Amino acid sequence: MSLSVRVHPAIADIGETTWNALAAPTANPFLDYAFLEALEASGCVGERTGWRPCHLELIDDGATLGLMPLYLKSHSQGEYVFDHGWADAYERAGGRYYPKLLSAVPFTPVTAPKLLVGSGPDADAQRQALLTGALEFCGQIGASSLHVNFLPEAEAEALGQAGLLRRQDVQFWWENRGYQTFDDFLADLSSSRRKVIRRERREACRDLEITAVTGADLTEVHWDAFFAFYMDTGARKWGRPYLNRRFFSLIGQRMADRIVLMLAARDGRYIAGALNFIGGDTLYGRQWGALEDAPFLHFELCYYRAIDFAIARDLNRVEAGAQGEHKLARGYLPHHVHSAHFIADPALREPVAAFLARERPAVAEHARLLEQELTPFKAQPRA
Incomplete structure (x- = not known):
């Protein structure tokens, strides 16, 4: 394959048919063209609000093989994976944390794929090509970092194997x-x-x-x-x-x-x-x-x-958004949510990696204790 990656300043440049050909199989409403384009058309997302679209399209011989929702951010608002501490520390040390790149659904802490490709035998290679394109774009524009938020666990594992730093948090979901x-x-x-x-x-x-x-x-x-x-x-x-x-x-x-x-x-x-x-x-x-x-x-x-x-x-389930341990008493149990992070400067990447290595087991243990000690469910649920 002769793959290339194109950057689009608006999702409308890609078009509904092309976008939904890869997004619709996820059955996730927040990846639908209608939702993402409404954010841009209404002005909620754009350069003025600090969410400049830079969506990636993976192309081979004129055919679209992959897509990645991507935004150039001038702040860390509306993300729900908090990196304000990283930004503050880096800028106190003389670095420039913004702009940064973010692959996520704006203002929406919902787990969904971010490397959108088909289901064929080349899917893994296509995801890797999208990631490579995003990292190269990060370097070309001088962004400090690339963040991919609210990923399915398998996608987070793949990005971790590709060298990104993995982060874990907890949301509360009800299961049918x-x-x-x-x-x-x-x-x-x-x-x-x-x-x-x-x-x-x-x-x-x-x-x-x-x-x-x-x-x-x-x-x-x-x-x-x-x-x-x-x-x-x-x-x-x-x-x-x-x-x-x-x-x-x-x-x-x-x-x-x-x-x-x-x-x-x-x-x-x-x-x-x-x-x-x-x-x-x-x-x-x-x-x-x-x-x-x-x-x-x-x-x-x-x-x-x-x-x-x-x-x-x-x-099958209800995902009730970010945070809120009070949801546990209403039958919503803790589930892990995942993100992955590339930080260009080793002076910031290394302390962040050390922090995440400590944070992950602490988050996992906290979730375990919540479910074990505060579960509203009987020891033997209904068959």
Whole structure:
């Protein structure tokens, strides 16, 4: 093969048909052209926001064999794999950490492949060619580093074997053990946890109407309501929300069948909502917000309604986003998530490697202790 790698400053330059030919088999909504292009078309992603697209296309004799979502970053916001300490240390020592390259889905801590190739016998060679192209591009533009976030474990292992530094963290996911109803799930929990969850659901739903809105039923009225919730939460948590109103309209137009909004209304007025995306076998919980305080409403909309929906759709799991050990008590167990990092300067790479060598076993032990000591499940789950 005579492989070459081309850099594209916009996903539109690659095109929907070419992109989705390799992204669609993953069944991951965040890799879909519609999602990534909406981020760019709305202005949420671009040079002005510190997310300059540099997507890689692997080509052989005019045919696209591989793709890699890639961004040139001027900061470390919106990534959920925190390297601020590395950046601070390097710049205090006189280095320049930014710009850096990042392969990830912007603002989305969801595990998904980043080296998109077909399933043929040359797949491994094509992934290696994409990685080589990314590393060469990193050197050509003088970026300090290349970071590949939220990888499947096998992809992370391959990048580790190629010399990148591996990092590990924990998220909390709910797994469907063949449940037919929410009560089947509760039957697997300890008696005390069943009572707590039933009480939380009763309290959360008091005087509220809660609905799941998806597909053609989604309207701009729903997005207006949800955007108000999102802005309120974002302003309180991190000061400047990442997504704008146009982005939600675009995904509503393009991806309605892959979206479900859990909305709570009081006296006909929406007061809270949670946004979820539907994958091939997974429901992905994303943003949430509320304009009124209501007991346990966050748990109801983000966790319990997501479980209800996953059971009804026969989905295998719910991924409820980054962090949050409180999810454990709601039946969401710890799972490892992975990233891989290339750092050009040995003066930074070596101490980071030493740090990660200490961090990985500590993270693994923490996850083990959480599940062992705080699990809500009975010792012998339902058959």
